Amino acid sequence: MIPARPLPAAPAHDRRPPRPAPDRARAHPAPTPPEPTGHAAASTSPTPAGATSAGETEHQVTRAHDVAERWIPGTAGGTTTAPADQQTAGHAPESATRPATAAAPPAATATAAAPARPAAQETRAGVSGAPRAATVGLATGLLDAYAPGDARFFASPTRTLLAHGVRAEVPHDERPLPRRVAETLEARRAAGDPAPLVVGAVPFDQDAPAALAVPETARWAPPLAEDPLIALPAAAPEATRWQIRPVPEPAVYGDAVAEAVRRMKRGDFSKVVLARTLELTAPAGTDATAAPDLPGLLQRLARRDPTGYTFAVPTGPGRTLLGASPELLVSRRGDRVVANPLAGSVPRSPDLAEDVRRAAALLESAKDLHEHAVVVDAVRDALAPYCADLAVPAQPTLVRTAAMWHLSTTVTGRLAEPRASALELACALHPTPAVCGTPTGTARHVIRELEPFDRGMYSGVVGWGDADGDGEWVVTIRCAEADRGSLRLYAGAGIVAASTPEAETAETGAKFRTFLHAVGADQ
Numbered sequence: 201m202i203p204a205r206p207l208p209a210a211p212a213h214d215r216r217p218p219r220p221a222p223d224r225a226r227a228h229p230a231p232t233p234p235e236p237t238g239h240a241a242a243s244t245s246p247t248p249a250g251a252t253s254a255g256e257t258e259h260q261v262t263r264a265h266d267v268a269e270r271w272i273p274g275t276a277g278g279t280t281t282a283p284a285d286q287q288t289a290g291h292a293p294e295s296a297t298r299p300a301t302a303a304a305p306p307a308a309t310a311t312a313a314a315p316a317r318p319a320a321q322e323t324r325a326g327v328s329g330a331p332r333a334a335t336v337g338l339a340t341g342l343l344d345a346y347a348p349g350d351a352r353f354f355a356s357p358t359r360t361l362l363a364h365g366v367r368a369e370v371p372h373d374e375r376p377l378p379r380r381v382a383e384t385l386e387a388r389r390a391a392g393d394p395a396p397l398v399v400g401a402v403p404f405d406q407d408a409p410a411a412l413a414v415p416e417t418a419r420w421a422p423p424l425a426e427d428p429l430i431a432l433p434a435a436a437p438e439a440t441r442w443q444i445r446p447v448p449e450p451a452v453y454g455d456a457v458a459e460a461v462r463r464m465k466r467g468d469f470s471k472v473v474l475a476r477t478l479e480l481t482a483p484a485g486t487d488a489t490a491a492p493d494l495p496g497l498l499q500r501l502a503r504r505d506p507t508g509y510t511f512a513v514p515t516g517p518g519r520t521l522l523g524a525s526p527e528l529l530v531s532r533r534g535d536r537v538v539a540n541p542l543a544g545s546v547p548r549s550p551d552l553a554e555d556v557r558r559a560a561a562l563l564e565s566a567k568d569l570h571e572h573a574v575v576v577d578a579v580r581d582a583l584a585p586y587c588a589d590l591a592v593p594a595q596p597t598l599v600r601t602a603a604m605w606h607l608s609t610t611v612t613g614r615l616a617e618p619r620a621s622a623l624e625l626a627c628a629l630h631p632t633p634a635v636c637g638t639p640t641g642t643a644r645h646v647i648r649e650l651e652p653f654d655r656g657m658y659s660g661v662v663g664w665g666d667a668d669g670d671g672e673w674v675v676t677i678r679c680a681e682a683d684r685g686s687l688r689l690y691a692g693a694g695i696v697a698a699s700t701p702e703a704e705t706a707e708t709g710a711k712f713r714t715f716l717h718a719v720g721a722d723q
Contacts, residue, residue, distance in 0.1 A: 339427040342419055343502055346512060348494045348520050348682075352399045352415060354664055355424050355502060355510045356528075356672055361664060363399050365416030370398060372409040377402065378624040381412060385667040388414050395666060398623075400513050401521050401676060402661040404631060411515040411657070424506040434499040437720030442480045444721065448652050450476075453708070454701030456650040457693075463646070464697040471574060472637035472646045475692030476708055477653055480721065482685040492682055492719065494520055500718040504602055509674040511662050515681065521657045523679025524714055526601050529629055529661055530583075531672040532622035535615040539583065542599060543575040543634045543694055544568030544607035547710030559598055559605050567698040572596050572607040575634045579611055582629045586620045587613040601678075603713040622671030626661050634694065635659035635675060657681060658690040678714045689715045 339355070342362040346353045352363040370377075370384050381398050388396035393414075400412035424430045448456070453476045460472050482492075494512065501524040502510040512522035528540040546562045549555040562568055580592050590613040599608040620628075636659070637643025647655075657676055665671030680689045691711035693704040715721075 335422075335427075337427065337429050338421040339424045340429040340432075342421050343424065343430075343499065345419075346495055346498055348512070348514070350514065351512070352413075352514070353498065353510070353512045354399065354662070354672075355506075356674070357423055357425065357507050357509075358531075358672070360421040360424055361399070361418060363397075363415035363418045366413045367393070367396070367416045368414040370400075370410060370412040370414075376627070377406060377410060378621060378627055381623055381665065382621065382667075384414060385665075389667050395668075397664055397666040397671075399664045400662070401515060401657045402626075402630070402673075403657050404635070404655040404659045406627065406630065408656075411513065411521075424502055424510070427506075430503055430506045432503070434503045435496060437496060437500070437718070438493065440482075440720060442482075442719065442721045445479045445481075447477045447479055450705050450709075452652075454705050457695055457699060457701040457704045459650065460646060460695045461697060461699055464695075469642040469646065470638050471571065471633055471694060471696050472643045472650075473633075473635050473659070473692045473694050474647065474704070475651060475655065475658065475690055477691075478689040478712060478716075480687040480689065480719065492685070492687055494522060494682055497682075497718050498522055501714070504714070504717070508601065509672075511674070511679075513662060515657055518684050520682045521662065521676070521679060522682065523662075523676065525662075525674045525677050525679065526599060526604075526606060527634070527675040527677060529632070529663075529673045529675050530622060530625045532615070532619075532625060533670050535619055537583065537587065537613045537615055537622075537625060539579050539611040539629065540608060541572075541575045541579045541611070541632060541634055542606040542608050544572040544596070545693075545707060545711075546605045547707060548600065548603055548605060559600070562605050562607060563596075563598065567696060568607055569596070571694050571696050572609070574638055575632055576609045576611070578633050578638065579629060582632075583611065583613055583625065586615055586625060586628070588616040589614040601714070602717075603710050619669060621665060621669035622663075622673060623665045624669075626663075626673040630661055631659065632675075635677070635692065637694075655690070659692065678711065680715050687715075687719065 339360040342353070342360050343355070345362055350365055352361075354361045368384055368388055370380050373380065375383075385396050385398060396414050397418060398412050398414055399418075400410065402410045402412070421427075446453075453474070456474055460474060464470060464472075498510065498512050501522070505524050505526075509525045509528065510523070511525070512520060515521045527542045528538065530537060530539045532538075544562060544565065545568070546558050546565075549558060576592065576596075580590065584590055590611065592611050593609055596607040596609045599606045631640065633640075633643075637646065658679060658681075660676045661673045662676045663671060663673035665673070677690070677692070680687045689712055691708040693699075693707045693711075695704060
């Protein structure tokens with residue numbers, strides 16, 4: 201029996217939620233002991249927004265994958281060796297099933313003369329290889345090798361993946377998406393692919409076509425954060441005078457927020473997530489068919505936050521979805537499942553004292569804690585039917601990116617038999633109240649009415665899954681879709697009865713910073 205968490209009361213002036221004790225770490229209970237990963241715990245002296253100290257990464261607070269072992273799909277119970285010409289002296293292949301207590305190899309030190317890059321493990325026909333010890337240049341080598349077209353890049357706190365080609369596409373028909381994916385992967389396995397995987401994106405509207413494919417080749421490496429070369433700065437974006445058009449205009453977005461608040465106070469629904477976009481087009485006089493520098497964009501996104509979830513996948517002819525999401529929807533390895541809902545946010549400040557004050561205030565905000573609890577309860581309710589055990593912490597922690605503070609809860613569980621696949625779990629969770637609202641049906645209707653654009657892949661799901669059901673799927677936020685000479689940036693905010701148009705407009709503006717910085721439009 202999985203107990204229900206009590207829902208915090210709606211905001212009230214005479215009531216303040218308890219603040220977690222500052223003198224001790226707030227651990228996330230898990231069914232099995234977590235693997236030490238070296239991620240730093242929450243600090244009482246956060247780095248100001250946009251700044252990092254030596255050896256520091258953007259996410260310094262407890263991350264979802266701190267409770268999950270690193271693994272490469274399709275290698276359970278054995279070791280797969282890279283081709284002979286890809287062997288690296290001094291780095292023998294490892295088993296995919298590392299002991300949870302295994303210590304990470306010492307990080308190499310980057311010098312002025314960068315060493316030759318060893319080859320990442322490459323697999324043909326979807327056969328994935330076991331990871332080797334973290335090696336200088338392995339993960340960043342895959343990042344450097346990305347080029348738009350048929351390439352699919354995905355980096356998480358547990359691995360880096362670069363896939364090429366299309367062996368099979370997941371069809372769009374009346375069958376549920378998890379079934380279509382499972383049957384596509386089984387067909388590839390029957391055709392001789394020992395461990396096929398699918399990579400790509402699922403739209404906000406699950407009835408719309410997904411962009412999922414079985415690649416011809418897949419190359420795996422350890423996480424970007426374990427590669428010392430990730431600390432080297434990315435090349436600055438070229439000086440470009442982007443033409444920026446907000447859709448809707450900020451004032452119109454504020455009116456939509458006010459209208460949603462009015463309906464919530466009337467009792468129509470309890471939460472809705474409203475988004476807005478920025479459309480960036482190449483300056484007049486340039487080749488309209490010239491695409492933005494997507495490899496450069498990906499480099500800047502990944503190097504700004506190497507412990508997050510960075511992705512770039514094709515979504516149609518000439519279109520690419522890329523971004524740097526802080527939010528894991530769900531991951532699965534064997535019978536272990538992890539979800540990391542984020543809800544309740546505040547923009548960071550370049551002033552250290554103000555940044556600390558904002559972080560502390562977020563942990564005490566009745567409005568944000570209530571919004572977060574709604575999302576966490578929805579995640580618990582969606583996962584409970586699939587799990588024999590489920591652990592939900594009573595209080596959230598903080599996660600920070602370069603631009604935002606977020607309330608974060610890591611939910612961990614052990615799957616019941618028969619085990620649902622990672623994608624099946626993702627579809628059961630999607631869309632959470634963190635990107636849609638509650639009740640879901642009413643929130644969807646309000647979004648269609650008040651947002652003057654089609655979300656497409658924004659606020660959907662992006663990631664990978666294998667034929668055994670393991671995989672990682674993240675929420676498609678902090679993202680943009682590139683279409684030849686244009687970029688469309690997306691940002692949303694959770695609207696509750698206590699929301700104000702000014703605060704939500706400012707929050708979405710802060711969330712645009714990640715991409716505006718990457719394209720040089722924040723100068």
